[in-house]
Amino acid sequence: MKLRTNLQVLRRRAEIFKALGHEDRLRILDELADGERCVCDLVKAVGSSWSTVSRHLSVLKEAEVIADDKRGLQVFYRLVLPCVPSFMDCLDASRKGESVEMRRGCGSGSQPSSARAS
C-alpha cells in the first residue's frame, strides 16, 4: 500500500514534463547531451528564430532541466537533470505500436541506444 504522492511533488513533476513536452526543446536537450552549447549553436540546431529558441531555453531553465552560464557576450547552456538521457533511451525502446507491457529493466546507465540519426 503506497501512500498518495503529495500535490507539490506532482506539480514539480508536471512542470518538468511540460518543459520536456516539445519537439524543439527535446532537440535542444539532444544537443546538450553532448556538452554545453551557446544559444547560437542551438538556434542553428533547432531552426527557429532567436526569440523562439530563447523562450524554449527559458522554459527549460525555469523547470531546472538546464542551467546557463554567461561568458563574455555568449550564454552557454548545459543539461542539469541527471536522469533525462537514460529515460529517453527507455522511451525510445517503447516505440509506438510495439507493445512493451511493463517490461522492467529500463532506466539505468547506457542502453544500446538505437534510434539515433535520421
Add this chain to the structure above:
Amino acid sequence: MKLRTNLQVLRRRAEIFKALGHEDRLRILDELADGERCVCDLVKAVGSSWSTVSRHLSVLKEAEVIADDKRGLQVFYRLVLPCVPSFMDCLDASRKGESVEMRRGCGSGSQPSSARAS
C-alpha cells in the same frame, strides 16, 4: 560525437512528455502505479468530472503510457510504460532549488523514494 536524433523519435518522445505534463494525469499514474484501476476509482482520486478524467485517460492511452481493458461495464486502466516510476523518483530527488548538477546514478530500480504522502 553522437548523431542527431531523428525527428520521428523526437516527436514520439514529445508526445509522451506532453501526456505526462499535467498534474491530474500524474495523479492518475500515481494511482496506477499500485495496479489497475477502473475509471470510477480514478475519478475519485482526481476529483474532476468524468468527462475530464476520461479525456486525461485518452491522452495517456494515445501516448501509450497506459492501456485499458474492458470488463463488463467497467474499463480498467493500467500502466504500460516501464520506465516511468523510476524516472519520477529521480525527478523527485532534484527538488527545485536544491542543485543536482549532473549527479549520475538515477534511473534504475527502486530508489529510497521519499517525497511520498502529504
Add this chain to the structure above:
DNA sequence: GCACTATTTCGCAAAACGGCGAAATAGTAT
C-alpha cells in the same frame, strides 16, 4: 559615449489545451 554582437523580453495573433455539461455509446439485466 558609440557601435557592434549575443541574447532576452515584449506584444501580438494563431493554435493547442483543459474543464464542463449534455448527448452519445456500450454492456447488462429484465
Add this chain to the structure above:
DNA sequence: ATACTATTTCGCCGTTTTGCGAAATAGTGC
C-alpha cells in the same frame, strides 16, 4: 425493447502556449 450504469465523445469557451519581429538589455572594444 426498456431501463440502468459506466464511460466516452462533442461543443463551447476561457486559458495557456507558441512563434514571430521589434525593441530592449548586456557585454565588448574603440
